[in-house]
Amino acid sequence: MRMSEGVEWALHTCLNLAWAAADQSISATRLAAFYELPAPYLNKQLQSLVRAGILTSTPGPRGGFRLARPIERVTLMDVVAAIEGPGEAFRCTEIRSRGPGAAPESDNKPPCAIDQAMRRAELAWRRELAAQTLADVQEQVLRSAPDAPERTRRWLAD
Amino acid sequence: MRMSEGVEWALHTCLNLAWAAADQSISATRLAAFYELPAPYLNKQLQSLVRAGILTSTPGPRGGFRLARPIERVTLMDVVAAIEGPGEAFRCTEIRSRGPGAAPESDNKPPCAIDQAMRRAELAWRRELAAQTLADVQEQVLRSAPDAPERTRRWLAD
């Protein structure tokens, strides 16, 4: 079970957009160059964020991407769901109702106990992701590297 | 991010082994037939469980698989780790230290804030998985379908 690498890219990029001026659009090319990432592929991920309503995109020269809303209202769950999709990691295929060991019809009504247990764990994961906003992460970065914002802002403006 | 289907197979199969007599080995072929699963592939998954110390295998006629220890001491985390591997879903590739936006050397010492946040969520997931044993799931099944154990035991003994 491996999460898409695009999630890491999207999170870092959203933070970079937060450091920059709020009313400034930054092109995918420049955002990609900041980390030496393949620009077209990052663009693909950013489009997912636009579809999810996290970013807004403006075409044409001087265009690019910007945050659709303040990062205080963007949770890690939002970004993960935008990139990875809303589907759950564990998907019960109801094998209990197949084969000679299949339970009678009446027993299929109660939910699969294994599915329930796995869902409970995954719900804890999602809850933790939803509890943390990008602003929280931003604050954490500020504490460990106070000069990061200014340095990022300068490079993006260059 | 999709979890391997083998996890579901492994969990159901471990419960089936728990229903059967503890000192009885059951072959992969019969375990697979119970749900009409491809026997060789299920065998592959069971081998992972053996390597993880959850099952023990005995070759030769009348051989097969059996639980290595009572299911009270087998958590969902054990099974998931055995099939999916110990690696974490989100893996920080440290893109912050690449490219022109790379932080100075001294700033690389503090851990990546994004990595920390993602680890926190994944830790909650793992904690919830480790908190539930197969015995808990078994008990849940008993409440919703009290006749399932006897039915499973009979079919496997047939």
Added chain:
DNA sequence: GGGTACTTACTCGGATACGCAGTGTCCGAGTCTATGTGG
């Protein structure tokens, strides 16, 4: 009748193909900007 060697059939275990999602790349539609021209 009892012990022994052998054959047999069945089991796990690892090595081998196939398919699909994630990864990476490319080109086209749209739009703003800058320039050159005419009034």
Added chain:
DNA sequence: CCACATAGACTCGGACACTGCGTATCCGAGTAAGTACCC
């Protein structure tokens, strides 16, 4: 000098190849049981 038309360049957006992992399968090594045979 100002307004306008035009050409240009830059942007996003979706459509097109490639790679790696998960899926599925097969065959060989090993073992216990059952059997036939000999003492």
